Amino acid sequence: MTHERGYNNMATLSPAGFLTIGTSDLEYRMIGPAPDQAPTIVLLHEGLGCVGLWGDFPDRLQAATSAGIFAYSRAGYGASTPAALPRPLDYMHVEALDVLPKLLDRIGFRRGVLVGHSDGASIAAIYAGSHQDHRVQGVAMIAPHFVVEDISVNSIAAIKQAYENTELKSKLSRWHKDVDNAFYGWNEAWLDPRFRSWDISEYLAYIRVPVAILQGSDDQYGTLRQVEIAQEECYCPLDVTEIPRAGHSPHREAPQTTLDTISDFARRILFVQA
Numbered sequence: 001m002t003h004e005r006g007y008n009n010m011a012t013l014s015p016a017g018f019l020t021i022g023t024s025d026l027e028y029r030m031i032g033p034a035p036d037q038a039p040t041i042v043l044l045h046e047g048l049g050c051v052g053l054w055g056d057f058p059d060r061l062q063a064a065t066s067a068g069i070f071a072y073s074r075a076g077y078g079a080s081t082p083a084a085l086p087r088p089l090d091y092m093h094v095e096a097l098d099v100l101p102k103l104l105d106r107i108g109f110r111r112g113v114l115v116g117h118s119d120g121a122s123i124a125a126i127y128a129g130s131h132q133d134h135r136v137q138g139v140a141m142i143a144p145h146f147v148v149e150d151i152s153v154n155s156i157a158a159i160k161q162a163y164e165n166t167e168l169k170s171k172l173s174r175w176h177k178d179v180d181n182a183f184y185g186w187n188e189a190w191l192d193p194r195f196r197s198w199d200i201s202e203y204l205a206y207i208r209v210p211v212a213i214l215q216g217s218d219d220q221y222g223t224l225r226q227v228e229i230a231q232e233e234c235y236c237p238l239d240v241t242e243i244p245r246a247g248h249s250p251h252r253e254a255p256q257t258t259l260d261t262i263s264d265f266a267r268r269i270l271f272v273q274a
Helices: 057-065 091-106 119-130 150-165 168-172 179-191 193-197 201-206 225-233 255-272
Strands: 002-004 016-021 024-031 040-044 068-072 112-117 136-142 211-216 238-243
Touching: 016 091, 024 057, 040 057, 040 119, 057 068, 057 255, 091 119, 112 119, 112 255, 119 136, 119 201, 136 255, 150 168, 150 179, 168 179, 179 193, 201 225, 211 225, 211 255, 225 238, 238 255
Parallel strands: 002 016, 040 068, 040 112, 112 136, 136 211, 211 238
Antiparallel strands: 016 024, 024 068
């Protein structure tokens, strides 16, 4: 892997490496054409995700759309620089308002779609609702959170017990350089009593591009209330796909349906109208 520094050396952006954003080195993977050369789908991972945990979904999405795919691990995840703990309770705002804008500029992003999962979907919603960025032409959200539900807190409390008492920590350590940093940075923020008032629904009214939401019917971290909030708040075109028998990670549990839904959405936005 290579470390890329500066804003004017796009010719040296390798298929995989690290980008220095602020004080963090963020691992990334790029599939297909570079962001300064073609429409690009930027993948924003879940609260315990990283580049590697997307599995083969980025490759399949690239093959289905012909768009470039750019996935990266936020600070504290994967091989990226660990995050300072405890994470601030507005950590998703920090990502959306500070880190993501710098990253999009850094990679030469010209036109494309944001695809976020869980925390990544929330970050995408905050970004799209706070930046009238003409380069972002659509947002797809997998299992998004706009408010905190009891089911979310209960499941996150349960996974803490699993992390500390089962093989979960060992399994996650395959994907995260500092697994405790990744886990507790996310888990402790969500379990902080003050986080119960976290609410980003106001951003939805300011999104000015098409939105697709994919929600598993058996999601253990959220309910269709999240979809209802989007339907109440969004003025933009909104497509909702409820995926039967899928939980919180439809791209792993119902991969073909998820791939078809997101690739159709992206192609319609990026190529049909081009």
